[in-house]
Amino acid sequence: MSASLDEIIRKAAVLNAIRHDGKADPGAVLGNLLGENPALKPKAKELMPSVRLVVKEVNSTSVVQLRTEASEKWPAELVREKPEQERKLPPLPNASNYQTIVTRIAPNPDFVLHIGNARAAILSHDYARMYGGRFIVRFEDTDPRLKKAQLQYYELIREDLKWLGCDWDEECIQSDRLLNYYKVGETLLAKGAAYICQCKPEKWRTLVIERKACPDRDLTIAEQTQRWERMLNGEYAEGDAVFRVKTDLTHPNPAVRDWPGFRILDVNKTPHPRVGSRFRVWPLYNMASGVDDHELGITHVIRGKEHLTNMARQLFMYKHLGWTYPDAVHYGRLKVEGMNMSKSRMMKALEAGEYKGVDDPRLGTLAALRRRGFMAESIRQLMWEVGPKPIDATISWDNINAINRKIIDPTSHRYYFVPEPITTNVEGVQGDMEVHAPLHPQHPEMGTRTLRLQSRDGMTTLLLAGRDRATLAALKPVRLMGLFNIRPLGFEKGELKAEHLAESTAIGDSVPILQWVPSGDGVPVSVVLPDAPELGGFAEQDLKREPVGSVVQFVRFGFCRLDDVGADTVRAYFAHE
Numbered sequence: 001m002s003a004s005l006d007e008i009i010r011k012a013a014v015l016n017a018i019r020h021d022g023k024a025d026p027g028a029v030l031g032n033l034l035g036e037n038p039a040l041k042p043k044a045k046e047l048m049p050s051v052r053l054v055v056k057e058v059n060s061t062s063v064v065q066l067r068t069e070a071s072e073k074w075p076a077e078l079v080r081e082k083p084e085q086e087r088k089l090p091p092l093p094n095a096s097n098y099q100t101i102v103t104r105i106a107p108n109p110d111f112v113l114h115i116g117n118a119r120a121a122i123l124s125h126d127y128a129r130m131y132g133g134r135f136i137v138r139f140e141d142t143d144p145r146l147k148k149a150q151l152q153y154y155e156l157i158r159e160d161l162k163w164l165g166c167d168w169d170e171e172c173i174q175s176d177r178l179l180n181y182y183k184v185g186e187t188l189l190a191k192g193a194a195y196i197c198q199c200k201p202e203k204w205r206t207l208v209i210e211r212k213a214c215p216d217r218d219l220t221i222a223e224q225t226q227r228w229e230r231m232l233n234g235e236y237a238e239g240d241a242v243f244r245v246k247t248d249l250t251h252p253n254p255a256v257r258d259w260p261g262f263r264i265l266d267v268n269k270t271p272h273p274r275v276g277s278r279f280r281v282w283p284l285y286n287m288a289s290g291v292d293d294h295e296l297g298i299t300h301v302i303r304g305k306e307h308l309t310n311m312a313r314q315l316f317m318y319k320h321l322g323w324t325y326p327d328a329v330h331y332g333r334l335k336v337e338g339m340n341m342s343k344s345r346m347m348k349a350l351e352a353g354e355y356k357g358v359d360d361p362r363l364g365t366l367a368a369l370r371r372r373g374f375m376a377e378s379i380r381q382l383m384w385e386v387g388p389k390p391i392d393a394t395i396s397w398d399n400i401n402a403i404n405r406k407i408i409d410p411t412s413h414r415y416y417f418v419p420e421p422i423t424t425n426v427e428g429v430q431g432d433m434e435v436h437a438p439l440h441p442q443h444p445e446m447g448t449r450t451l452r453l454q455s456r457d458g459m460t461t462l463l464l465a466g467r468d469r470a471t472l473a474a475l476k477p478v479r480l481m482g483l484f485n486i487r488p489l490g491f492e493k494g495e496l497k498a499e500h501l502a503e504s505t506a507i508g509d510s511v512p513i514l515q516w517v518p519s520g521d522g523v524p525v526s527v528v529l530p531d532a533p534e535l536g537g538f539a540e541q542d543l544k545r546e547p548v549g550s551v552v553q554f555v556r557f558g559f560c561r562l563d564d565v566g567a568d569t570v571r572a573y574f575a576h577e
């Protein structure tokens with residue numbers, strides 16, 4: 001017995017609504033029901049009106065009621081739906097209006113990507129993949145003055161995107177497309193939808209606040225075109241003329257009124273890193289970005305809500321040109337506790353030499369996180385959790401660290417590391433010892449590491465962590481991991497004297513258990529901490545078997561990424577505890 005068509009639609013719509021806070025999306029519903037009933041595929045077009053009707057009805061029903069319905073009719077589906085829920089992005093608006101979903105990320109190559117940019121990159125990329133669409137990377141490099149592009153950043157941004165797993169289908173660079181923008185500018189002039197303004201900035205500001213047109217606004221189209229020619233052929237100097245797009249002069253936001261589309265720049269003073277001084281008329285942000293979103297066929301723009309004013313500006317241009325604005329998703333601000341995410345501030349500090357590079361561990365750049373041992377998968381999980389929600393969100397380092405820990409813990413090999421070591425001489429040890437410790441306590445199949453301890457005349461020397469000094473100074477028994485128990489006897493010339501305790505000596509269950517490294521058989525390790533000083537110490541010899549780039553856990557210290565493994569020393573970056 002097969003379900004009726006009405007039932008099939010109802011089921012898909014109800015389940016979709018439950019997964020998305022009561023808001024089913026017709027495109028997603030149709031997609032789901034065709035996935036489960038491939039025989040209906042030829043009828044997809046005819047089904048859409050019925051799907052829309054049912055979705056409308058379902059969306060006006062409470063989620064509690066929908067759950068009751070689903071648990072009675074399709075209980076198995078509800079069980080299946082649970083884990084998926086956590087790993088789903090809400091549907092894109094009006095996705096069913098488009099044959100192919102096209103999204104983009106538009107970085108300015110004046111810096112590398114930071115954790116805030118990762119949201120736009122991951123959401124745009126993952127939405128394109130979710131709908132079987134296309135993802136475009138567009139380098140926005142048309143401000144050779146204030147947001148000047150630098151050649152190395154084009155490639156570093158590509159590296160960041162590759163690391164994030166945001167592979168792109170098409171790449172475009174705005175400085176290659178200046179003639180496209182000129183063409184649109186000329187169309188706007190020819191339609192009387194733009195003008196060349198020669199007002200001094202102060203005069204312009206006064207007029208615009210008073211909602212008044214400037215005298216240039218109503219000159220004939222022929223005169224505007226002449227002025228445009230003069231902009232292009234160099235008859236105007238920088239600042240003499242600005243191309244403005246006509247808007248509603250009474251628009252409530254003065255920043256939207258007759259916004260600038262092109263300006264003249266003295267490119268001999270500030271040549272562009274890719275096209276040098278070939279162009280003197282440069283599009284401003286909204287011109288270049290607005291034209292590209294249309295010409296590249298972007299269907300969904302996914303970006304921060306600080307762009308809402310830009311959208312208001314661009315809508316005037318789209319109307320003049322008879323274009324349809326893409327569907328826009330504006331998400332809220334994302335703050336990371338205790339992290340400066342202002343690109344301009346980061347760049348200034350970098351230029352002033354405060355940071356060692358774009359991957360300095362104090363920065364919130366992806367390059368820094370990568371170097372410290374954060375996984376791209378952690379960043380992705382975080383961005384899926386935050387999603388495209390319009391409300392502002394704050395994430396803490398604890399939150400980021402917890403996600404990353406879950407991912408790296410099962411695969412990270414364990415080693416002993418003693419920072420700022422205390423040389424400890426233990427008396428009463430008979431013979432040499434070889435200790436085999438597991439690389440991972442929960443995964444014996446990963447194998448073991450070996451620590452070799454030599455003794456002479458009943459005395460052996462090992463290194464303990466400087467941060468355990470207070471514990472040792474209490475002169476109470478402690479257990480050395482996987483080795484034996486000792487009783488500290490006191491410090492002498494900076495070294496600790498201790499006595500070996502026989503296994504039979506009762507010391508209680510709650511004694512401190514400390515990591516250790518054999519003296520003379522350790523490797524010097526320098527750990528770069530997130531607040532930048534380096535911490536020196538020794539780790540066990542076998543650490544040198546690990547390849548560069550691997551993430552290990554230094555027991556009782558934290559997770560670190562091995563940045564350099566030399567013959568005699570190891571350098572590591574601290575990720576988190």
Ligand SMILES: [Zn+2]
Pocket residue numbers: 196197198199214215216217
């Ligand atoms: Zn003017």
